[in-house]
Amino acid sequence: MAKVAPFPATHAEEPEILAPWSEEQRLLSAVRAGDRAAAEEMVERTYSAVYASLYRLCGDGDLAADLTQETYQKAWAALGGFDGRSQLFTWLYRIAYTTFLNHIRRPRRMTSLDEPDTPEIRDAGPAVDDVIAEREEGERLRAAVLQLPEDLRFTVTAHFWGGLAVKEIARIEDITTVAIRKRLHRAFSILEALLDEDEEAPK
Amino acid sequence: MNSKKKADLQRKLTLAPVPRPPADLAERIKRDIPQHFTMSAESDRERIQRSLGLNMRVAASVLLVVSSAYLFMHLFERKSENVAVELPRARVATPAAKVAAPPANALRQEPSPLAALGYTSPAPAAPRPAMQMADGRVANEVEHPRVAAAERRLDEMRDREGAPGGVVGGVIGGVAGGVIRTEPPSAVAENDAAPAVPPPPAPVPAPEPPAAVADYATHVQESVTVTASAPVVEQRAAAMSASADAKGLRKASSSLVPEAQASDLELGPRGEVLGISVDPEAFERVKSAIERGEQPKGVNVEALVNYFAGRPQRTRRDVELQTEGSPAPVGAAERRAILRYTIDTATAALPPGASLPPVAADAQVHIAFESAAVASHRRIGDDQQDDTPQETLLKNESVTALYEIEMKPDVTPRQRVATVSLSYRSVADGQQRVITRTITGRDFTRPWHASSRRHRLASLGAVWGETLKDSGPAMDVALRAEELALQEPKDAKARELADVASASSRLRTSAPTGSGR
Numbered sequence: 001m002a003k004v005a006p007f008p009a010t011h012a013e014e015p016e017i018l019a020p021w022s023e024e025q026r027l028l029s030a031v032r033a034g035d036r037a038a039a040e041e042m043v044e045r046t047y048s049a050v051y052a053s054l055y056r057l058c059g060d061g062d063l064a065a066d067l068t069q070e071t072y073q074k075a076w077a078a079l080g081g082f083d084g085r086s087q088l089f090t091w092l093y094r095i096a097y098t099t100f101l102n103h104i105r106r107p108r109r110m111t112s113l114d115e116p117d118t119p120e121i122r123d124a125g126p127a128v129d130d131v132i133a134e135r136e137e138g139e140r141l142r143a144a145v146l147q148l149p150e151d152l153r154f155t156v157t158a159h160f161w162g163g164l165a166v167k168e169i170a171r172i173e174d175i176t177t178v179a180i181r182k183r184l185h186r187a188f189s190i191l192e193a194l195l196d197e198d199e200e201a202p203k
Numbered sequence: 204m205n206s207k208k209k210a211d212l213q214r215k216l217t218l219a220p221v222p223r224p225p226a227d228l229a230e231r232i233k234r235d236i237p238q239h240f241t242m243s244a245e246s247d248r249e250r251i252q253r254s255l256g257l258n259m260r261v262a263a264s265v266l267l268v269v270s271s272a273y274l275f276m277h278l279f280e281r282k283s284e285n286v287a288v289e290l291p292r293a294r295v296a297t298p299a300a301k302v303a304a305p306p307a308n309a310l311r312q313e314p315s316p317l318a319a320l321g322y323t324s325p326a327p328a329a330p331r332p333a334m335q336m337a338d339g340r341v342a343n344e345v346e347h348p349r350v351a352a353a354e355r356r357l358d359e360m361r362d363r364e365g366a367p368g369g370v371v372g373g374v375i376g377g378v379a380g381g382v383i384r385t386e387p388p389s390a391v392a393e394n395d396a397a398p399a400v401p402p403p404p405a406p407v408p409a410p411e412p413p414a415a416v417a418d419y420a421t422h423v424q425e426s427v428t429v430t431a432s433a434p435v436v437e438q439r440a441a442a443m444s445a446s447a448d449a450k451g452l453r454k455a456s457s458s459l460v461p462e463a464q465a466s467d468l469e470l471g472p473r474g475e476v477l478g479i480s481v482d483p484e485a486f487e488r489v490k491s492a493i494e495r496g497e498q499p500k501g502v503n504v505e506a507l508v509n510y511f512a513g514r515p516q517r518t519r520r521d522v523e524l525q526t527e528g529s530p531a532p533v534g535a536a537e538r539r540a541i542l543r544y545t546i547d548t549a550t551a552a553l554p555p556g557a558s559l560p561p562v563a564a565d566a567q568v569h570i571a572f573e574s575a576a577v578a579s580h581r582r583i584g585d586d587q588q589d590d591t592p593q594e595t596l597l598k599n600e601s602v603t604a605l606y607e608i609e610m611k612p613d614v615t616p617r618q619r620v621a622t623v624s625l626s627y628r629s630v631a632d633g634q635q636r637v638i639t640r641t642i643t644g645r646d647f648t649r650p651w652h653a654s655s656r657r658h659r660l661a662s663l664g665a666v667w668g669e670t671l672k673d674s675g676p677a678m679d680v681a682l683r684a685e686e687l688a689l690q691e692p693k694d695a696k697a698r699e700l701a702d703v704a705s706a707s708s709r710l711r712t713s714a715p716t717g718s719g720r
Contacts (some may be wrong), residue, residue: 034238036236039233039236040233040236043229043232043233043236044229047224047228047229047232048224051221051224051228052221052224055221055222056219056221061222061224061225062225064224065224065225065228065231068224068228068232069228069231069232069235072232072235073235076235076236076237077237134220135220137215138215138219138220141215141216141219142219145216156216160213160216160217161216161219188209188212188213191212192208192212
């Protein structure tokens with residue numbers, strides 16, 4: 001499998017390592033001041049993570065790319081409203097998540113959640129059966145996540161696919177971290193049940 | 204859900220494979236970066252609205268306070284005017300600057316309806332001298348339409364009553380508006396309608412203005428001119444003692460110009476001005492001793508300097524500062540020089556024994572020598588510090604101070620040698636003033652005999668005085684004084700100095716020496 005662009009965090013509990021806060025603020029101020037170079041730097045720092053999050057949500061590379069581009073278009077328009085209290089990627093992820101939701105609710109051809117794109121697979125690598133099995137399991141998991149209730153879905157995707165820390169999610173959701181952890185616990189329970197049903201369903 | 208399953212689920216969620224983003228995705232996103240970023244119009248609008256709302260509230264509060272204060276003051280002022288207008292006023296036709304006997308018809312002592320109300324003319328019925336108010340009006344004549352209307356009513360009343368008199372003597376004094384403590388005219392109007400008017404009291408004959416009143420008037424005039432608010436004069440006041448009133452006025456004016464108070468003024472010339480001795484008798488004492496063939500004792504060199512520096516016949520300003528420098532007149536070692544400053548106050552023609560009016564308060568002199576030009580300096584006659592104490596300067600005064608300085612080599616004509624500053628507060632207008640004079644090297648490049656008469660007399664007088672105190676070139680001083688007298692044949696002081704310097708030099712040469720005995 002091709003090497004994935006660096007994801008913000010592999011361990012959900014670890015705080016994501018983005019640009020230091022002061023550096024981020026500097027960047028943001030420069031972008032607001034109309035510094036194009038600062039805006040391009042902001043893109044370079046964040047677009048891989050945004051793409052990865054959207055890919056995990058939609059399962060389609062091209063769609064994820066389109067949604068990523070759309071996300072940044074919305075971000076430039078909404079930059080004035082960003083107060084800088086949350087991290088930059090957190091803000092971008094929310095836009096990306098909303099963009100994804102808007103996309104799947106659009107009355108047009110939607111990428112079927114049941115037919116995700118097949119990720120690029122190299123010939124030299126793990127056994128094809130294992131890869132296919134792993135890919136199918138990933139698809140089932142993605143489908144199960146997308147079936148979660150909205151609040152749980154956002155929490156799970158933001159935490160595991162967006163790399164946002166529990167504290168950060170609690171801040172943007174305006175609830176406590178305990179509530180976030182409860183959400184995650186409930187989400188796991190539901191996911192387990194969904195995945196068990198899927199396994200038991202006749203193939 | 205057991206922990207193993209949970210951990211497995213977490214692993215699957217986080218390790219879900221993600222392909223690399225398309226190669227051109229970053230460029231596509233960058234192409235979409237707009238030229239100008241639109242800030243949040245809503246949040247800006249909200250912020251502006253909030254600040255605008257706050258500003259409007261603040262402005263409204265300020266307006267409310269200001270208008271309330273203005274309304275209150277306006278109402279208060281109108282109320283005061285109403286009270287003043289309702290009361291009868293005096294119509295004293297005397298000019299402002301005069302203290303004259305009352306005109307025959309200025310005060311009508313015939314009984315008036317107002318007398319029935321208990322209002323009587325003031326006992327010193329002579330018209331008070333008109334008091335000059337701050338805006339130049341004469342206080343005796345209040346030009347208010349309501350007052351004029353009240354006057355007309357009174358005149359009509361008198362005509363109706365057949366009584367010629369009734370103008371009450373009194374003065375509406377003070378810049379703040381007089382408050383004359385009499386009954387309001389409403390009572391007059393009521394009495395006008397009354398069927399019977401009580402018999403008026405017997406007319407009070409107009410007495411001659413007493414001398415005390417005249418003095419008082421003088422004090423009043425002067426004090427009012429100087430101070431910002433004049434005292435209120437009660438119409439019913441009986442004969443006031445001049446001294447008591449003068450004291451009261453002094454108290455009223457003490458806060459403004461204490462120097463104008465009569466009790467603080469000195470009667471004659473002072474012996475010291477700004478800490479510098481100007482004793483006019485110092486020279487006479489020395490001269491007398493010399494004439495008696497005695498060595499003068501206790502020579503006051505400062506006073507001699509001032510005696511010979513004298514005073515100009517005329518001055519152009521209230522306070523003038525003169526500075527001058529020159530080489531020393533006699534026996535000058537290399538680079539020894541004399542620096543002089545003189546303060547002259549305005550000349551006032553005063554009778555003998557009259558007190559000298561002040562012209563400048565808190566006067567102080569500060570002299571600063573440039574260390575680049577002056578190696579050392581001393582004040583001739585007194586080794587006290589250079590800055591003088593703060594004092595009041597009176598008219599017809601002059602004070603001179605001399606400094607002997609040792610110049611540094613190679614002082615250029617343009618180089619600053621010393622700066623003399625005189626600071627004071629003008630009694631005339633209360634303004635703080637500073638006069639500064641700078642002495643440069645040019646002053647010391649001229650020979651001594653090219654300096655002014657005043658400077659030559661003062662410096663020579665100083666050197667002569669110092670030769671009297673200790674052994675010095677008395678003969679050289681005498682010769683120099685003789686030269687000066689020849690140069691100024693009409694100068695009496697130059698002649699006087701030459702004579703006394705010559706006499707004192709002879710006195711020293713003729714004194715028996717110890718070896719001769």
